[in-house]
Amino acid sequence: MSLLSAYLRRQYKLLLLLLGFFVIFAAVFSLYDLPSEAVAYAAALCLALGLALFAVGYSRFLARHRELRLLLRQVREKVLPLPPPRGLLEEDYQALVQALCQNRARLAVENENRLRDMTDYYTFWAHQIKTPIAALGLLLQEREDSGALEVELLKIEQYVEMVLSYLRLDSSSTDYVLQDCDLDGILRGAVRKLAKMFILKKITLDFQETGKTVLTDGKWLGFVVEQVLSNALKYTPEGGTIRIYGDRDTVVIADDGIGIRPEDLPRVFEKGFTGYNGRTERKSTGIGLYLSKMVMERLYHGITVTSRPGQGTLVRLDLSRGKRVAE
Template sequence: MNISFIIRAYLKSRIKVMVAFILFMLVFALVYALYHLPFEPIVYSAELVTALAMIFAGLDFMHFYQKHQSLAAAIKAATAGVGELPKPRDLLEEDYQSLIRVLAENRADLISQFDNRQTDMIDYYTLWAHQIKTPISAMGLLLQTEAGDREHTSAYMQELFKIEQYVEMVLQYLRLESMSSDLLLVECDLADLVRQAVKKYGIIFINKKIALDLEELNCRVLTDEKWLVFVLEQLISNALKYTSQGKISIYLDEWSEKTLIIEDTGVGIRAEDIGRIFDRGFTGYNGRMDKKSTGIGLYLCQQVLNKLSHSIMVSSQVGQGTRVRIDLSTKRFEAL
């Protein structure tokens, strides 16, 4: 903190003392004047008293500054508790410190209760997401063995697939905070990862009659297979959701190293929405048209890619489509 600010704060805190000192000096000067004493002793006395006052003020300022430093250090260390506070000068300061300690203890209790409830909630939803997969799988098997109308069965399978994807998104959202402990960075074949993601959405491509233009992806990337496939699935899902006709193209950018592009011919994204599409819960104009949009998918993609040291960029034109660029190049770190 600026020393001039501390000096101003000190003077402000001692304003009553300074006013009292000036009043006392004026009283002594008035008494000397009433008794017609020589002027020289008045000046000498004032100089002596002022010098002593400056010495005491300097010592008092040093104590004030040290106390401020101690409190500043206690504030920085206040995450676990109040730490060691300066020794109180009087009963009032002791009362203030007692109040601070009580508030800090209450705050710690509230944080502990919140963390426990948060942990219980995450455990519950994680358990729910795993348990709901069983009836989803059972329904899928029943539909596959159903000998009824194949068109209706295919539509049911597609809706069931969407439910499964939403459940998977819940699981990944819950795992996001502890993602760092779940990472396994290895060199992977990018073509294999893309094929995994595309294969999962095969039924949607067929039902919506959307063409897939998948170019050769002769590239190996250092990443986490499970999390990057999750990102690719989300991006392909978005492309399919907002593309009613045309095609989805997946290829490598010839001008950038290890940059994967997923491009669609869908409705596109408005210019005013582009800057906020990665915000949690933001759905934009397209999301408001599609009432089922959650605004979570792209947020999760960016969070995952950030933890993988990858980056994502989106460009789009309304009515012409959207292009998503994922930079998968290896970042180099130098020890300082």
């Protein structure tokens, strides 16, 4: 809708009133048989005055419209710098808007404090729970038949790390240290951490060293590799194979597991999405790949997933963008 038509719609009552006046005066003039020249002259004067007033009103309408559009860009401010009110009703509306802004600012502060308290609590809890987990790990090492228990304990430790990563991801205190890292060292560290799972499920690892040095944050990239490998281990049957190899600036992690349905593939990085396999197997939280995607974006890397049901899944970690950022 154009501004002119909007202004006309705003003034339609006044226009209808003026039209009614015109009809009444025309009827009276015709009844008294007044000279047409005098009537036309009066009508011309009224029309000229009306057009002048219309132009002034329309210009003010445009000016106020521009002011409000500028204020729209400052809508996140606690107090909006509203223009001077033109009348009592407009003053009331502005007071209402300012009250809403102040109330919104108060709620935002309350929510921020509540979120900070909750984050601090869960961070404290996650750090504290690591102590009994480590103690259980030491106790299990003394038992000969503790393989399955150690794997379950490793899963608990992974979930704790996932909670910490989730809390740290959007924290203002999280620093991403981009530096040259030995890619094979990061990959070996993730494999070493999940070695018990490989052994328990009798899964073959085909690890081809890349010989690459990449610009990244080694800790966060290691977290992503662990998440991808953990998913591969979950959905690869006993006796299967997981391959890790390099393809130029890309690390490929491939398995011959159950795969992912085509309709689920576009949503695998959505927060909380588990897909058909996750609902059937009840092994998925829908958080791992979401966190991996977020971390890779913050490291200026990329991650893609391709899969076929019954044939396996292939995950590509594109590490080339970090190099371009450094340049």
